[in-house]
Amino acid sequence: GAVVSQHPSRVICKSGTSVKIECRSLDFQATTMFWYRQFPKQSLMLMATSNEGSKATYEQGVEKDKFLINHASLTLSTLTVTSAHPEDSSFYICSAWTEIYGYTFGSGTRLTVV
Amino acid sequence: GQNIDQPTEMTATEGAIVQINCTYQTSGFNGLFWYQQHAGEAPTFLSYNVLDGLEEKGRFSSFLSRSKGYSYLLLKELQMKDSASYLCAVRDDYKLSFGAGTTVTVRA
Numbered sequence: 001g002a003v004v005s006q007h008p009s010r011v012i013c014k015s016g017t018s019v020k021i022e023c024r025s026l027d028f029q030a031t032t033m034f035w036y037r038q039f040p041k042q043s044l045m046l047m048a049t050s051n052e053g054s055k056a057t058y059e060q061g062v063e064k065d066k067f068l069i070n071h072a073s074l075t076l077s078t079l080t081v082t083s084a085h086p087e088d089s090s091f092y093i094c095s096a097w098t099e100i101y102g103y104t105f106g107s108g109t110r111l112t113v114v
Numbered sequence: 115g116q117n118i119d120q121p122t123e124m125t126a127t128e129g130a131i132v133q134i135n136c137t138y139q140t141s142g143f144n145g146l147f148w149y150q151q152h153a154g155e156a157p158t159f160l161s162y163n164v165l166d167g168l169e170e171k172g173r174f175s176s177f178l179s180r181s182k183g184y185s186y187l188l189l190k191e192l193q194m195k196d197s198a199s200y201l202c203a204v205r206d207d208y209k210l211s212f213g214a215g216t217t218v219t220v221r222a
Contacts, residue, residue: 006156032208034209034210041214041215041217042214042215043118043201043212043213043214043215044157044201044203044210044212045212046209046210046211049208049209091154093156095210097208102159102162103147103159103210105156105157106156107155107156108154108155108156110154
């Protein structure tokens, strides 16, 4: 089946620094990637949708200048949390959409900002 | 907007059956998914319903009524490893909107 490799699985960063999260589709091409954020005991909240070669579409209330999404190739999408603050600490997860495989989730990244 | 409701927690005994209900009010509908999620891990696909009726898959079954905006996930012959969060998600176009999840605790 399809696999999306997400790295890092855990990261701790200092307040004010930037963190990059990568999602790679293995053995398949993902034209569409969804990025979610999940706070403890809460739902997965869609942050943005990225399509290869075009600008990401952000959900209402998500700061596009803070959460930079790049989908430069059919196998790689990245989310960069810029100027991270403690309130950005969360579980971030990507999901690739294809007609053949449906939704394939990455394994998630636990971000802790100290 | 999207409104997807499911109970917060449920507890059941090993070997028993548990039914998790999900009601939804969404701007569009292209199907309903159920996922299992263990803490700190990615959701794992369980079932997908796009037409009314029951879909059975081993110990797990899922039901959908589009006219009522209602679905349920039925877990039979509960095992300790079934302790997890169960997420109801509605697809609108290609986007998935998730409910807050139902934490199921299986006790011996």
